[in-house]
């Protein structure tokens with residue numbers, strides 16, 4: 001472990017208990033998983049993790065988040081595979097909790113990959129409205145997109161673009177998250193090497209990118225909307241000084257830092273003096289989170305309200321009245337055909353499908369998007385909606401991730417498995433079942449497999465000598481090795 005006293009010594013005057021800070025910053029970080037509220041309650045996630053040998057500890061200040069030991073590998077659990085949770089550092093859940101997006105809003109996630117906060121935003125919005133998730137690197141967005149599919153998110157669209165250069169005529173957003181690239185000093189518990197790097201990197205702080213990203217957020221946020229600015233570093237140059245720059249660059253009163261209580265979480269206020277320089281008093285409303293305060297990584301977060309327009313912003317306000325762009329919608333007749341196919345196959349009601357609309361999907365699929373998802377015409381989006389039907393063959397087939405999204409409401413062609421049949425379902429072997437476990441199998445489409453209300457995937461039904469069995473039909477990487 002590099003000598004933290006050397007690389008972090010400049011923060012000593014800011015920290016209440018330097019010895020405790022030092023000890024905490026050098027100890028391994030607990031792993032944290034967050035419940036996907038679209039798919040499970042915290043109690044259900046807890047039960048699924050216990051089934052796989054974990055003893056999850058609830059995070060007292062973040063409902064739905066659980067701690068596991070530092071060496072845990074929740075990414076290998078069925079709970080993770082089935083989209084009941086995602087992995088996210090506990091302290092990294094704070095910015096979205098402060099931003100508090102609501103169902104139906106338009107939210108911009110300006111530095112989105114690998115997409116953990118995007119998932120938090122989209123699920124808090126109950127899979128409705130619009131989340132535009134932007135990152136400069138398309139390959140990093142690929143990870144975010146796969147997570148979105150696993151979690152069943154239909155209100156998110158991804159743009160690979162430089163966030164600093166987004167066109168001003170993207171419609172105004174109700175809320176913007178700016179989780180900027182930074183020197184990452186607060187991640188030392190996960191990657192101790194980061195401290196050795198930051199000492200040498202300091203000359204190259206990316207403050208110009210942070211300033212440009214925050215200004216873009218400020219431009220694209222609507223008047224009355226909110227912006228959360230976050231980093232995982234202690235450096236005032238990347239935190240308070242960036243905010244100070246925004247506050248001073250606009251006419252007085254345009255932006256204000258909001259007091260943002262975080263019940264149950266211990267934080268230190270943002271600083272108002274640094275190296276003999278006095279800063280705006282309202283910076284004290286920001287939160288500095290040091291590792292020893294709550295046994296987390298280090299973090300910085302502030303909530304900004306936009307109270308007035310920026311000069312020359314009238315164009316944005318006019319665009320807000322323009323009709324929404326509904327993205328790559330499919331012709332009505334095609335949508336009706338897909339809807340009727342799903343309804344006949346699985347007995348969905350019109351109400352089950354009402355929250356969605358059909359859009360063009362990736363790789364010969366039709367996708368379902370949230371009915372009110374508004375996709376910008378430019379820059380072009382990488383992906384929107386959730387792949388739902390493979391449409392390459394004459395008889396379109398349900399995609400596994402769509403079975404997970406819709407399957408709870410299915411009334412026909414369903415197999416209800418017992419708890420003890422769950423693990424064997426993920427082996428490549430026929431699983432004997434009883435006739436009373438099947439709901440109305442027609443034989444024409446794969447069955448949706450469920451266990452205690454959680455959808456497991458798709459399966460084919462077999463019958464040999466009067467004994468019925470199912471064989472799961474899953475993406476290859478979903479299968480497990482027999483223990």
Ligand SMILES: C[S@@+](CC[C@H](N)C(=O)[O-])C[C@H]1O[C@@H](n2cnc3c(N)ncnc32)[C@H](O)[C@@H]1O
Pocket residue numbers: 092110111112113114115116117118134135136137140161162163164179180181182209
């Ligand atoms: C701290 S990470 C974001 C983590 C993410 N919000 C999450 O919770 O999973 C910062 C991200 O900013 C991206 N980035 C760097 N420069 C950017 C730019 N100019 N525009 C948009 N994204 C950028 C990086 O690729 C990186 O994925």
